[in-house]
Amino acid sequence: MKDRFYNFIRGLQDKITKELESIDGKAKFNEDLWERSEGGGGRSRIIENGNVIEKGGVNISAVDGPLPESMQKYFNVNKVDFFACGLSLVIHPFNPMIPTVHGNWRYFEMYDKKGNIIDQWFGGGQDLTPYYIFEEDVKHFHQSCKNVCDHFHADYYSEFKTMCDNYFFNHHRNEARGVGGLFFDYLKKDKDFSLEDRFDFVTAVGKSFLDAYMPILKKRMKHRFTQAQKNWQEIRRGRYVEFNLIHDKGTLFGLKTNGRIESILMSLPPKVQWQYNHKPKEGSEEKKLLDVLKKPKNWV
Numbered sequence: 001m002k003d004r005f006y007n008f009i010r011g012l013q014d015k016i017t018k019e020l021e022s023i024d025g026k027a028k029f030n031e032d033l034w035e036r037s038e039g040g041g042g043r044s045r046i047i048e049n050g051n052v053i054e055k056g057g058v059n060i061s062a063v064d065g066p067l068p069e070s071m072q073k074y075f076n077v078n079k080v081d082f083f084a085c086g087l088s089l090v091i092h093p094f095n096p097m098i099p100t101v102h103g104n105w106r107y108f109e110m111y112d113k114k115g116n117i118i119d120q121w122f123g124g125g126q127d128l129t130p131y132y133i134f135e136e137d138v139k140h141f142h143q144s145c146k147n148v149c150d151h152f153h154a155d156y157y158s159e160f161k162t163m164c165d166n167y168f169f170n171h172h173r174n175e176a177r178g179v180g181g182l183f184f185d186y187l188k189k190d191k192d193f194s195l196e197d198r199f200d201f202v203t204a205v206g207k208s209f210l211d212a213y214m215p216i217l218k219k220r221m222k223h224r225f226t227q228a229q230k231n232w233q234e235i236r237r238g239r240y241v242e243f244n245l246i247h248d249k250g251t252l253f254g255l256k257t258n259g260r261i262e263s264i265l266m267s268l269p270p271k272v273q274w275q276y277n278h279k280p281k282e283g284s285e286e287k288k289l290l291d292v293l294k295k296p297k298n299w300v
Contacts, residue, residue, distance in 0.1 A: 001120070001195060002062075002083055005107040005203075009060045009087040010043075012105075012206050016089065017045050017058050019210055023217060024050040029058070034260050039065035040083075044263045048270070052098075052221045056091040057266035063257065067110070070256045075110070080118065083109040084257075087206070088250065090267040091213075096233035097223040099130035099137070099178070100240065101213050102267070104250060105206040120195065122202045123185035126209055127164055129178030129240060131233045133289050135299075137216045138179050142299040144212035145182045145205075152201045160184045165296035170243050175293040177243045181212075232286050234273040241268055 017029045027050030035041035042061030047053050062085035072078065086106025093100070105124035112118050128141050142161070149156035164183035169176050182205065189195045244251055244267055254264035280286035 001199065002085060002107060002109060005199065006062050006085045008203050008206070009085065009105065013043070013045065013058050013060050013087055016210065017047075019214060020047065020053065020056065020058070020091070023214065023221070024052045026051040027053060032262075034263065036063050036258065036260070038258060039063060042260065042263060044260070044266065046266060050094075052093055052095070052217065054092050054094040055270040056089070057263075058087070058089040059263050059266060060087045061085060061259070061263065063259065068256055068258070071253065074256075077110065079113070081111040081113070081115075083111075084253075086124070088267070092237070092269045093217065093221070095221060095223060096131045096225050096229045097134070098217055098220040099128045100237075100269070102127050102129070103206075103209050105202055107202075120188065121185070122187040122198045124202055124205065125160065125164055125181060125183035126205065126212065127168055127178055127181035127183065128213075131236050131289065132229070132285055133179075133292055134220070137219070139299050140215060141179075141181060141212050144208055146300050148204050148208040149182070151204065152197075156201075157182075162296075168243065170239055170247070172246070173239060173242070175239070175290065176296065177240060179292065179299070180296065231273065232280070234271050235275055235278055236289075237269040237272045238274045241272055244268065
């Protein structure tokens, strides 16, 4: 299973980076191969200063070895070995009318000292972080998520949308990071689903990413904007940074397992502002965004 999933994310990385380069028309992804001293490594691809994409990363990794003590406590296990592989992407467009997007699809195995698998699961999802609300864009993204979920189970979209709304929430700000999408974790073999079922679902979500996001990117990439709107984007990017450094489990896992710092922190935007006690005007499009982020909304 780990070989099959790793081969899948290798191919998905190729497909997504090729499509993004085609749309941007200027910047190309720089590939960075790296190795982890404890075991494994990855293939990071970073794009910067393009016509459309200000900064983005589409990274894959496969790491293994003894599970660090800090993560043993997190998973409530004794000394075990692990394998983890996944694709993680974040795209920060230059135009503030285009939302930032995040995607992650991953697989995890845990072993006893004899090398026997004692646990295994899938996780991942995809979510949207707009700076200005275009309802048709958000509805399209969520409808794409629902379509792929409905193919597998009638309750998946509702369940994984709720998990996404709950997870990507800046509790210290009492607001969501964005408008959500899907988030799922610990998808294991059980009485209702085989590991093959889980593999089929997670790979289908990964394949759906291009249909969910690229139409939005293409629609908004030539939209006019002002410097004030660019400033608002950079202020909101600060909230993105806060979530990733304070709450995000993927960042925590990478740091605790001696992951590659540059690849872990590629999710951070290139230019960010933290203005003291910044509050948008009542009735403005900026205030409309904040109102939406206060409480999760049903988009489809």
